[in-house]
Amino acid sequence: MAKVKIATVWLESCAGCHMSLLDVDEFIIDLSKLVEFRRSPITDIKGFDDVVVGIIEGCIGNEEEKEVAEELRQHSQIIMALGDCACFGGVCAMRNTLDKADVLKRAYIDTPSTYKGKIPKSPGVPELLNKVYPVNQIIKVDCYIPGCPPEPEAIKYGLTELLAGRIPVVPSNIMRFD
Numbered sequence: 001m002a003k004v005k006i007a008t009v010w011l012e013s014c015a016g017c018h019m020s021l022l023d024v025d026e027f028i029i030d031l032s033k034l035v036e037f038r039r040s041p042i043t044d045i046k047g048f049d050d051v052v053v054g055i056i057e058g059c060i061g062n063e064e065e066k067e068v069a070e071e072l073r074q075h076s077q078i079i080m081a082l083g084d085c086a087c088f089g090g091v092c093a094m095r096n097t098l099d100k101a102d103v104l105k106r107a108y109i110d111t112p113s114t115y116k117g118k119i120p121k122s123p124g125v126p127e128l129l130n131k132v133y134p135v136n137q138i139i140k141v142d143c144y145i146p147g148c149p150p151e152p153e154a155i156k157y158g159l160t161e162l163l164a165g166r167i168p169v170v171p172s173n174i175m176r177f178d
């Protein structure tokens with residue numbers, strides 16, 4: 001039987017959700033028999049190809065993250081938002097209480113250790129969006145695995161349901177990280 005293709009990306013995030021994905025213990029062995037990871041920080045494959053499930057860690061706060069999310073959506077039958085940043089905006093969305101110009105000025109000019117700072121402007125530095133967005137405010141999301149990071153049991157549940165052809169709705173008793 002052909003393996004189910006999965007891609008994963010991390011956008012504005014801390015990588016903790018991917019660490020939780022790798023923390024599913026021996027289930028990773030069962031999983032490796034059933035799925036093939038394509039573009040992912042786990043494989044380091046950079047290009048997109050068509051997959052069944054696209055998993056997104058992190059929220060969307062700059063132009064590059066928006067493009068990556070949109071491209072993954074185009075290549076995926078199902079998009080899973082993994083973790084509180086992807087589902088709700090998470091800690092990065094705290095900057096939504098501030099003006100973007102003030103955030104950039106504080107980061108690049110006002111910090112005590114900065115000498116003659118300037119706000120970078122270069123094609124290699126993605127432009128910040130005015131706000132940080134949870135993934136579903138930019139692209140259609142089909143299922144959610146919340147948590148910061150999500151409990152490995154919740155990730156296991158979500159992937160098992162998807163592999164069985166069902167859209168997962170995570171039970172509340174496995175939503176909290178113990």
Ligand code: SF4
Nearest residue numbers: 013016083084085148
């Ligand atoms: S949800 Fe938590 S663990 Fe996952 S990327 Fe955001 S801050 Fe990190």
